[in-house]
Amino acid sequence: MYDVIVVGAGPAGCTAAKALAEKDYKVFLVEKFKMPRYKSCSGVLIKKSMELVKSYFGEDVPESVMCTPTENRGIIFTNDAGKEYRFEQEGLNVWRSHFDGWLAGKAKESGVEVMDGVAVLSCTEKDGFVEVSLHGQKNFTEGARYVIDCEGVVWTLKRKIIGEVPGYITTYQTFNEGSIDLD
Numbered sequence: 001m002y003d004v005i006v007v008g009a010g011p012a013g014c015t016a017a018k019a020l021a022e023k024d025y026k027v028f029l030v031e032k033f034k035m036p037r038y039k040s041c042s043g044v045l046i047k048k049s050m051e052l053v054k055s056y057f058g059e060d061v062p063e064s065v066m067c068t069p070t071e072n073r074g075i076i077f078t079n080d081a082g083k084e085y086r087f088e089q090e091g092l093n094v095w096r097s098h099f100d101g102w103l104a105g106k107a108k109e110s111g112v113e114v115m116d117g118v119a120v121l122s123c124t125e126k127d128g129f130v131e132v133s134l135h136g137q138k139n140f141t142e143g144a145r146y147v148i149d150c151e152g153v154v155w156t157l158k159r160k161i162i163g164e165v166p167g168y169i170t171t172y173q174t175f176n177e178g179s180i181d182l183d
Contacts, residue, residue, distance in 0.1 A: 002028045002113075002144040005132050007120050007157055009035065010096075011049075013150030014103035015056050021111040028142060029112050030134065032119040032156075035104060039096035041152075044072050046091045057106050065098040120157050123147055 006017040009031035017029040031037070045053070045061065053061050063070070074088035108114045118136035125131075129143045149157045158164070 001129065002026050002142060004028070004146045004148060005030065005130075005142060005144040006112075006148045006150055008032075008150035008152060009104045009107075009114065009116065010039075010100055010150060010152055011103060012152075013148070014100065014107045015052070016148050016150060017112045017114075018103075018107040018110045019056060021107065027107075027112045028144065029104065029107055029114045030118045030120060031104070031114075031116040032151075033116065035116040036097035036101045037116075039100065041096065042075075043067060043094040043096045043099065044075055044091055045094060046087075046089050050092060057103070061092055061094060061099070062102060065094045065102050067093050067095050069093060122160060123157065 003025040004017075004020050004027050006013045006020075006027060006029045009029055013029060013031075017027045021027045050061060053059075070092055072091035072093045074086060074091070077085040077087070079085070104114050104116075115136065118134050121133040121135050121139070123130050123132050126143070129145055130147050132142050132144060132147060134140055134142060151157055
């Protein structure tokens with residue numbers, strides 16, 4: 001039996017798992033995809049994110065997880081009407097697959113049991129704990145006093161628990177090959 005099962009090995013899940021393990025909780029971190037896994041969401045770390053990594057993980061983001069260019073100066077959001085919203089701030093560009101893998105490795109070093117390729121099928125409240133049904137190479141169950149859902153925008157577990165279908169935001173990620181001279 002675990003104290004906490006954390007679902008999702010992205011930045012939120014890895015940080016929560018690591019922080020709890022450092023407080024002597026028995027933590028199980030599960031990720032539905034085999035790591036390193038592709039993430040379509042941004043690899044942009046703003047200054048606040050970089051400070052949080054330093055605070056929770058005790059070191060700066062390593063170069064091994066960064067992509068080129070490593071420096072990021074901000075983000076431009078464009079709405080459906082074509083209006084741009086600028087957010088200018090220093091930051092870094094990382095490959096989410098490598099960054100999340102590094103974070104999960106740091107959580108593991110802190111005593112977290114990490115298992116990838118395992119999806120949470122359901123959570124059932126029992127007498128004093130939560131029974132979590134999981135599916136990986138085989139189906140199995142684990143118990144925990146608490147479950148933290150850090151799956152992100154997909155909401156698979158939350159949808160199952162509360163029966164709500166989220167309104168999705170469509171995002172696009174583009175990759176361009178070539179070179180450009182930027183100052």
